[in-house]
Amino acid sequence: MSAAVLVRPAGDGGGPVVAVRPGAHVLRDVPAGPSLAAHRRRTPPPPKLPLADLVARVREVDVRGRGGAGFPFATKLEAAAGAGRRREVVVNLSEGEPVSFKDAALALTRPHLVLDGAVLVARALGSRVVHVVLPGDRPGVAAAVRRAVDERGREDRRTRWRVHRAADRFVAGQAHAVVELMSGRPNLPVTAWQPVALHGYRGRPTLLSNAETFAHVALLAGAGAVAYAGAGTDEEPGTRLLTLDGDGERPTVTEVPHGTPWEDLLTDDALDGPVLVGGYHGTWAAPGALRGLTVSRTAMAAAGLSLGAGVVLPLSPGDCPVHRTAAIVAYLAGQSARRCGPCRHGLPALADAVRATDRGLDVSARAGELAGLVTGRGACAHPDGTARTVTSMLAAYGDEVAAHAGGECGYRRSSLVARSVGRGR
Amino acid sequence: MSTRLRVDWPSCRGRGLCSEVLPELISLDEWGYPVVHDDVPPELLGLAREAARTCPTLALRLVTR
Numbered sequence: 001m002s003a004a005v006l007v008r009p010a011g012d013g014g015g016p017v018v019a020v021r022p023g024a025h026v027l028r029d030v031p032a033g034p035s036l037a038a039h040r041r042r043t044p045p046p047p048k049l050p051l052a053d054l055v056a057r058v059r060e061v062d063v064r065g066r067g068g069a070g071f072p073f074a075t076k077l078e079a080a081a082g083a084g085r086r087r088e089v090v091v092n093l094s095e096g097e098p099v100s101f102k103d104a105a106l107a108l109t110r111p112h113l114v115l116d117g118a119v120l121v122a123r124a125l126g127s128r129v130v131h132v133v134l135p136g137d138r139p140g141v142a143a144a145v146r147r148a149v150d151e152r153g154r155e156d157r158r159t160r161w162r163v164h165r166a167a168d169r170f171v172a173g174q175a176h177a178v179v180e181l182m183s184g185r186p187n188l189p190v191t192a193w194q195p196v197a198l199h200g201y202r203g204r205p206t207l208l209s210n211a212e213t214f215a216h217v218a219l220l221a222g223a224g225a226v227a228y229a230g231a232g233t234d235e236e237p238g239t240r241l242l243t244l245d246g247d248g249e250r251p252t253v254t255e256v257p258h259g260t261p262w263e264d265l266l267t268d269d270a271l272d273g274p275v276l277v278g279g280y281h282g283t284w285a286a287p288g289a290l291r292g293l294t295v296s297r298t299a300m301a302a303a304g305l306s307l308g309a310g311v312v313l314p315l316s317p318g319d320c321p322v323h324r325t326a327a328i329v330a331y332l333a334g335q336s337a338r339r340c341g342p343c344r345h346g347l348p349a350l351a352d353a354v355r356a357t358d359r360g361l362d363v364s365a366r367a368g369e370l371a372g373l374v375t376g377r378g379a380c381a382h383p384d385g386t387a388r389t390v391t392s393m394l395a396a397y398g399d400e401v402a403a404h405a406g407g408e409c410g411y412r413r414s415s416l417v418a419r420s421v422g423r424g425r
Numbered sequence: 426m427s428t429r430l431r432v433d434w435p436s437c438r439g440r441g442l443c444s445e446v447l448p449e450l451i452s453l454d455e456w457g458y459p460v461v462h463d464d465v466p467p468e469l470l471g472l473a474r475e476a477a478r479t480c481p482t483l484a485l486r487l488v489t490r
Contacts, residue, residue: 191433193486340434341458373454379434 004252005030007108009140020105023255025228025239026215030109034144036151039112043222045155046120051081054124057220061229061237066102067092067173067210068281068309070297073217076207079197081125083205089122090131090182090201090208091115093145094166094173095138097279098331100311102241103211104141105253110215111148117214119159120221121207129160131201133178136168136187170280170335174380175200175208177337188337189380210309212241232258236296245313246270258297262290270314274321274397274411278308280328281385283392284321304392320411322400325393326351326358332386343383346374354390360416362405368394428465428489430473436484443485446476459485 004019007030022030032038049057059074080087091114095103106114118130132149134142142165149161166172167187174189175196181187182201193199200206216238219228232238236258244252244265254265262271275285283305293299300307315324333347353367371387371394378384394401403410430443430450439457449469451459465473465487477485 190435191431193488341437341439341456342434342454345456345458346454373460377432377434377458377460 004254006250007105009108009138009144017250018101018105018108019250019252020109021252021254023239024231024257025219025224025255026106026110026113026212026241027253027255028224034109034111034148036112036148036155039110039116040155043113043116043218046116046123046218047221048123049120049221051077051124054120054217054221055081057225058217061220063213063216063220063238064297065209066212066216066240066309068097068278070307073209073213076197076209077121077125079195080205080207083198085126086204087125087127088129088131088201088204088206088208089118089125089127090133090178090206091118091211091214092133092173092175092178092208093141093211094133094135094178095141095211095309096135096166096170096173097281097309097311098137098170099243099245099251099313100279100309101243101251102253102310104135104138105241105243106211106215107141107145107148111145112151113215113218114211115148115152115214116222117216117218119156120218121214122159125207128158129162131162131164131182133173133181134163134165136166136172169337170332171337171380171382174382177380178208179206188339189378189382191379212310233296235298240295240307240310242295242307242310242312245311246316256295258295260295262293262295265295266290266312266314269317273317274315274319274324276313276315276321276324276328276389277311278306279311279313280332280389281381282306282308282311282313282389284325284389284396286396289396304395315411318412320358320400320409321393321397322354322358322404323409323412325389326355329354329386329390332382332389336382337380340378340383342374342377346370346377346383347386350374350386350390354393357401357404360404360407364394364401364405426489428470428473428487430461430465430476431486431488432459432461433484433486436482437480438482438484440481442479442481443476446479447472451476 002022004021063073064070172187177189196206329351333351336343338344350370357364371390374383375387444451
């Protein structure tokens, strides 16, 4: 595996310093820098592909949305193409998930691959405007994207760019929340009566996808398309970006072909400990559960796991998955837009139940019940994702939950009773 | 084709009138917000429409798919 390059947002604003491992396709040429000139030395401007050709190529390698939901991009493209004449294209770089850095890494290293993909899609859909949604809490990343968009103006006078800045909030990147932002309303989720691909910005068909998705689409139409499609497995061609987090370590963004064994990516200690896969709306893998599995949507789904937006968070030795889930749910409850009753009331109650479970009260059944109660009952999937993390913790770490109820934490090797008495004094 | 009751959650204020009109399909959670249990069978279509009309914030809709 290649050595990681530290990527630092230049100029004002700062932001995260991300470690990026140069890869074979999306993260190729990372050391050359993010400028348009460097990008064009290897990649010609995007061709004008007829829509049918683009759909066929995207369908052939089954490109899926990389924002977390994994929706087939070809289906989205066809829906938008069939729904009306004036269509909108939106590149979502908001990355509201605090432990995900893959879109930040793309913005800082290969922004023009993302923008090439967007131009390609816009031209196939007959749109002249491309909207770009910047992260609200990573000013250095936002500045890098703005610079890249400015560079495009000199090369391509045909495409018009509209830049929007998302709110600093977990749910800001949700598709309907993004359309609200673009429309000048608060950047919060609203009830979806129709998908944005059919009825989005100004009621127009809106092709909105995650930044990484556009990067993959650009690769499919470029010079390296054959090599790209040959990566991965027959069932799942191509690659995906992962953010490998580790407590106390710098997050590392890496590009891996589908089908890569987890043993190639994580240390033995990490594989045999708790790993949160897919981010804060993710699923907990039980110790050792990733052994024998590969980075594959279908293989992970068969094991009850989901890659989501590609976050992989192994816990350090001594950190407890129950304790960590309590902290995550408390954070997510605070990130509720507080518009939908079941989320506004249910997530704080869920956070209380998980915290109490962590502290040794026998209330995990209440946590499970609340997780079921909030699921499917909101304008967006924030309650569903939060519930998923809790439910997967209860399923994968039932023994540890029982140990907590008995007053012991097996990970931190401490008695919960003594601690809570000590705190009470 | 089935008919479903969908809640516009940001509009719902948990007044609970829908559950009074249609307890067969709608109960209330511990905070007073509706829990829709099932699709609407043909014999309950009339009551389901009434439940949607009764909602003071118009947060309940019948969706056919």
